[in-house]
Amino acid sequence: xxxxxxxxxxxxxxxxxxxxxxxxxxxxxxxxxxxxxxxxxxxxxxxxxxxxxxxxxxxxxxxxxxxxxxxxxxxxxxxxxxxxxxxxxxxxxxxxxxxxxxxxxxxxxxxxxxxxxxxxxxxxxxxxxxxxxxxxxxxxxxxxxxxxxxxxxxxxxxxxxxxxxxxxxxxxxxxxxxxxxxxxxxxxxxxxxxxxxxxxxxxxxxxxxxxxxxxxxxxxxxxxxxxxxxxxxxxxxxxxxxxxxxxxxxxxxxxxxxxxxxxxxxxxxxxxxxxxxxxxxxxxxxxxxxxxxxxxxxxxxxxxxxxxxxxxxxxxxxxxxxxxxxxxxxxxxxxxxxxxxxxxxxxxxxxxx
Amino acid sequence: xxxxxxxxxxxxxxxxxxxxxxxxxxxxxxxxxxxxxxxxxxxxxxxxxxxxxxxxxxxxxxxxxxxxxxxxxxxxxxxxxxxxxxxxxxxxxxxxxxxxxxxxxxxxxxxxxxxxxxxxxxxxxxxxxxxxxxxxxxxxxxxxxxxxxxxxxxxxxxxxxxxxxxxxxxxxxxxxxxxxxxxxxxxxxxxxxxxxxxxxxxxxxxxxxxxxxxxxxxxxxxxxxxxxxxxxxxxxxxxxxxxxxxxxxxxxxxxxxxxxxxxxxxxxxxxxxxxxxxxxxxxxxxxxxxxxxxxxxxxxxxxxxxxxxxxxxxxxxxxxxxxxxxxxxxxxxxxxxxxxxxxxxxxxxxxxxxxxxxxxxxxxxxxxxxxxxxxxxxxxxxxxxxxxxxxxxxxxxxxxxxxxxxxxxxxxxxxxxxxxxxxxxxxxxxxxxxxxxxxxxxxxxxxxxxxxxxxxxxxxxxxxxxxxxxxxxxxxxxxxxxxxxxxxxxxxxxxxxxxxxxxxxxxxxxxxxxxxxxxxxxxxxxxxxxxxxxxxxxxxxxxxxxxxxxxxxxxxxxxxxxxxxxxxxxxxxxxxxxxxxxx
Numbered sequence: 001x002x003x004x005x006x007x008x009x010x011x012x013x014x015x016x017x018x019x020x021x022x023x024x025x026x027x028x029x030x031x032x033x034x035x036x037x038x039x040x041x042x043x044x045x046x047x048x049x050x051x052x053x054x055x056x057x058x059x060x061x062x063x064x065x066x067x068x069x070x071x072x073x074x075x076x077x078x079x080x081x082x083x084x085x086x087x088x089x090x091x092x093x094x095x096x097x098x099x100x101x102x103x104x105x106x107x108x109x110x111x112x113x114x115x116x117x118x119x120x121x122x123x124x125x126x127x128x129x130x131x132x133x134x135x136x137x138x139x140x141x142x143x144x145x146x147x148x149x150x151x152x153x154x155x156x157x158x159x160x161x162x163x164x165x166x167x168x169x170x171x172x173x174x175x176x177x178x179x180x181x182x183x184x185x186x187x188x189x190x191x192x193x194x195x196x197x198x199x200x201x202x203x204x205x206x207x208x209x210x211x212x213x214x215x216x217x218x219x220x221x222x223x224x225x226x227x228x229x230x231x232x233x234x235x236x237x238x239x240x241x242x243x244x245x246x247x248x249x250x251x252x253x254x255x256x257x258x259x260x261x262x263x264x265x266x267x268x269x270x271x272x273x274x275x276x277x278x279x280x281x282x283x284x285x286x287x288x289x290x291x292x293x294x295x296x297x298x299x300x301x302x303x304x305x306x307x308x309x310x311x312x313x314x315x316x317x318x319x320x321x322x323x324x325x326x327x328x329x330x331x332x333x334x335x336x337x338x339x340x341x342x343x344x345x346x347x348x349x350x351x352x353x
Numbered sequence: 354x355x356x357x358x359x360x361x362x363x364x365x366x367x368x369x370x371x372x373x374x375x376x377x378x379x380x381x382x383x384x385x386x387x388x389x390x391x392x393x394x395x396x397x398x399x400x401x402x403x404x405x406x407x408x409x410x411x412x413x414x415x416x417x418x419x420x421x422x423x424x425x426x427x428x429x430x431x432x433x434x435x436x437x438x439x440x441x442x443x444x445x446x447x448x449x450x451x452x453x454x455x456x457x458x459x460x461x462x463x464x465x466x467x468x469x470x471x472x473x474x475x476x477x478x479x480x481x482x483x484x485x486x487x488x489x490x491x492x493x494x495x496x497x498x499x500x501x502x503x504x505x506x507x508x509x510x511x512x513x514x515x516x517x518x519x520x521x522x523x524x525x526x527x528x529x530x531x532x533x534x535x536x537x538x539x540x541x542x543x544x545x546x547x548x549x550x551x552x553x554x555x556x557x558x559x560x561x562x563x564x565x566x567x568x569x570x571x572x573x574x575x576x577x578x579x580x581x582x583x584x585x586x587x588x589x590x591x592x593x594x595x596x597x598x599x600x601x602x603x604x605x606x607x608x609x610x611x612x613x614x615x616x617x618x619x620x621x622x623x624x625x626x627x628x629x630x631x632x633x634x635x636x637x638x639x640x641x642x643x644x645x646x647x648x649x650x651x652x653x654x655x656x657x658x659x660x661x662x663x664x665x666x667x668x669x670x671x672x673x674x675x676x677x678x679x680x681x682x683x684x685x686x687x688x689x690x691x692x693x694x695x696x697x698x699x700x701x702x703x704x705x706x707x708x709x710x711x712x713x714x715x716x717x718x719x720x721x722x723x724x725x726x727x728x729x730x731x732x733x734x735x736x737x738x739x740x741x742x743x744x745x746x747x748x749x750x751x752x753x754x755x756x757x758x759x760x761x762x763x764x765x766x767x768x769x770x771x772x773x774x775x776x777x778x779x780x781x782x783x784x785x786x787x788x789x790x791x792x793x794x795x796x797x798x799x800x801x802x803x804x805x806x807x808x809x810x811x812x813x814x815x816x817x818x819x820x821x822x823x824x825x826x827x828x829x830x831x832x833x834x835x836x837x838x839x840x841x842x843x844x845x846x847x848x849x850x851x852x853x854x855x856x857x858x859x860x861x862x863x864x865x866x867x868x869x870x871x872x873x874x875x876x877x878x879x880x881x882x883x884x885x886x887x888x889x890x891x892x893x894x895x896x897x898x899x900x901x902x903x904x905x906x907x908x909x910x911x912x913x914x915x916x917x918x919x920x921x922x923x924x925x926x927x928x929x930x931x932x933x934x935x936x
Contacts, residue, residue, distance in 0.1 A: 004394065004395045004411070006707075006709070007401070023505070024502075024505065024541070025538055047503070048499070048503050049499055049502050049503070050495070050499055051495045051498050051499055051532075052495055053494050053495050053498075053532075106536060107532065107535060107536070114532060137538075153703075153706045153707075154706055217695055217698075217699060218695070218698045218699045218701070218702035218703075219695065219698060221676075221702060236699075236702075236703045236706050236707075237698075237699040237702040237703050238696075238699040238703070239695075239699075265705070265706050266399075267371075267399065267669065267670040267705065267708055268398070268399055268452065268453040268670070269399055269400060270399030270400025270401065270403070271400060288401075289401070290401040290402060302703075302706075302707045302710055303703075303707065303710045303711070303712065303713060303717065304713065304714045304716070304717055305713065305714050322769055323711075323713055324713075325712065325713065325714075325715065325718045325768075325770070326768045326769045326770030326773065327711055327712070327713075327718075327767050327768045327769070327770075328767055328768070328769055329711050329767060344713075345710075345711040345713070347707075347709040347710055347711050348707070348710050348711055348713070
């Protein structure tokens with residue numbers, strides 16, 4: 001039985017390496033070793049390519065083999081609308097086949113031409129400032145930097161970069177739309193809980209850059225996904241305050257610049273939504289490494305009855321523990337305060353520091 | 354008597370689940386193959402490890418600690434074959450349910466014929482069907498080509514043409530795929546499984562010769578009125594192994610140690626269930642694995658196998674598919690406690706964020722088990738739909754008689770509350786007739802299914818009833834009588850003590866007759882008012898029965914299960930049933 005716990009880091013200073021890449025091939029726009037800012041386009045790609053299959057042989061009224069010999073373009077060649085693709089010889093009855101749209105010839109086969117239409121590529125921005133330490137084929141890059149890291153539970157799929165502004169005086173304060181005004185335009189707001197959809201509407205209207213919340217009810221998930229700005233929950237769905245470790249850190253970061261990557265947790269890749277605040281390091285750092293749970297580790301409990309609470313590992317039990325509901329699981333003794341400690345399944349803990 | 358031939362003695366079976374990796378050790382004990390011990394560790398397919406080998410090492414390490422047997426060499430490879438007593442193993446197999454479900458596209462001729470069969474083939478593995486191209490598809494070649502490039506499937510299943518049937522049409526349908534493969538980078542090209550007209554196999558191989566790996570499977574629809582899923586599933590399992598070896602770091606190494614015996618868990622489970630079904634031709638066998646990544650059901654009747662794996666019904670990252678609708682409304686029939694709607698919704702939405710988390714409070718435990726009931730019920734109905742797709746009559750909502758039912762999956766195996774385990778399985782599966790419910794705590798059925806290809810004798814000998822926790826013998830009397838009417842007289846006599854329990858079971862009720870494990874008893878069942886206990890209306894029976902953890906359970910709650918419409922009354926009934934089962 002292993003004491004390996006999942007990790008969701010809240011670290012004041014660490015080294016991060018983050019992949020910024022398309023799932024498909026595109027074009028990388030930066031070089032290894034280059035310094036990038038959050039707005040730098042690191043790669044671009046056509047995520048939804050459109051092709052046209054041109055039957056040249058049929059259009060010219062010749063057999064496919066003959067058509068192949070009449071082609072005047074090559075694979076990889078860029079054509080502009082109206083460019084000649086193929087032409088029959090002769091002067092009087094000459095037939096010409098022209099490109100119906102601008103694009104690139106991607107395949108020539110059996111008297112047919114496959115043309116990929118010209119489209120504006122989708123840019124992929126760095127989001128994280130830092131140094132490009134690796135190029136991932138034609139898909140993207142790996143960016144490295146030092147700074148503070150707050151990993152979260154859920155994100156609405158968007159990302160941004162901006163200045164953090166703290167409007168909540170406490171971790172469990174409810175963020176309401178009347179707290180939002182134009183003076184916050186362009187800011188990434190740190191709030192406690194959000195209970196109403198109109199917060200997202202107002203946030204969009206005043207062009208907030210992003211929202212970092214402790215929690216919101218799951219009934220708002222649909223609206224949050226549609227919101228035009230990144231929304232990130234540090235502790236998940238429900239009516240929970242922001243966990244003390246995250247709030248303590250974020251509430252003292254007012255005015256600092258931050259990258260917010262609100263892409264949802266991907267179980268299969270293990271990537272989490274997160275906030276990164278760049279900070280120079282006085283010495284050499286290493287990225288946080290996975291490890292077994294050990295005494296004194298700071299952990300966050302992710303389920304009831306201690307959901308969102310921060311505690312410290314007293315000891316990891318050597319055998320599975322039987323809980324009152326009959327479930328047996330690998331567990332650890334967690335101390336929340338001087339006079340409060342309890343046994344919690346390791347599966348319900350996240351190492352945060 | 355001929356000597357038993359074996360190709361391998363001790364065996365290490367590695368089962369890589371979405372959350373947990375298990376290392377299971379089998380060896381010869383007193384002249385017979387036995388399951389000896391299990392080690393476990395978290396699966397490490399995703400960040401920060403991105404390598405299943407780490408979790409495998411930790412699980413094997415745990416197994417070494419438990420058995421005292423050295424299995425890993427200094428270079429961290431498994432010691433194969435066994436070097437000396439107490440060191441190494443003679444063989445190894447790997448089963449897998451970790452990794453993201455594969456994205457699949459079907460290319461076939463007719464929606465209601467070969468494509469329908471291909472859908473059932475896709476449902477036999479943890480997959481997500483993302484598109485289907487058929488003859489009636491109005492999309493042009495270019496649109497289908499663009500769709501393939503945008504969706505980037507991991508798997509393309511090509512079907513169509515009964516034997517001696519169409520051939521030209523299927524070639525035309527393949528044009529977009531042929532073009533797409535040439536445009537895709539080699540490492541992103543899908544596995545192609547051809548399960549159509551076998552006369553076309555050579556031509557299909559030639560079309561994709563330079564661009565993709567083609568797996569030739571027997572025709573999934575050899576005739577209009579004939580479907581054969583299992584033969585094609587076997588080939589599909591090989592394609593899946595190939596896909597995961599390329600997409601899961603470390604699996605290639607484990608596969609090498611396993612001598613190439615790496616297979617999807619559903620395939621391994623199916624092999625064992627199929628084998629067990631040959632034992633009693635009058636009844637089928639069912640195995641169910643409700644895990645984080647999928648809900649898997651494999652049923653077999655006289656060697657005819659029905660494998661099904663529903664990736665959207667896993668209890669982890671997919672939260673049983675509940676977030677697509679209103680989780681509270683979908684779970685309401687299955688909740689055993691009165692709970693706030695928002696609390697239920699929030700729990701379900703949080704589950705994919707913490708797929709391995711364990712419920713601790715009574716409220717969260719009730720939601721977790723409601724999710725399990727819901728997922729199992731959906732999986733059962735879908736499997737029945739697939740099983741009866743070839744029949745003209747509508748698929749039944751209840752399982753045909755099976756013996757036994759083997760249940761596994763963390764929601765069942767990690768609890769000591771066997772009553773709740775049984776009630777969840779009964780509510781979800783809704784078996785009929787008389788059946789034994791076995792709890793497979795270590796997922797041994799899957800391990801032995803894979804082991805059978807290396808050492809069939811081990812699989813046969815080790816698969817005995819002592820491997821499982823015998824939960825209960827369940828009798829399901831079916832009657833049209835009104836609720837509360839006595840429908841069955843039961844009498845159980847302990848053969849050793851002579852102690853007898855008897856009584857009437859009422860329609861809508863659930864009764865428990867205790868008979869401890871190791872005890873033998875005689876069970877007499879006398880149906881009233883043409884009640885059917887699986888032997889025909891009104892037929893009575895007497896059986897010699899074995900004891901089990903919960904004894905004999907008479908489930909007279911109806912099929913499909915009659916749940917009270919009033920929430921308070923329904924939850925009161927759940928409370929009563931759980932109390933009967935010792936909760």
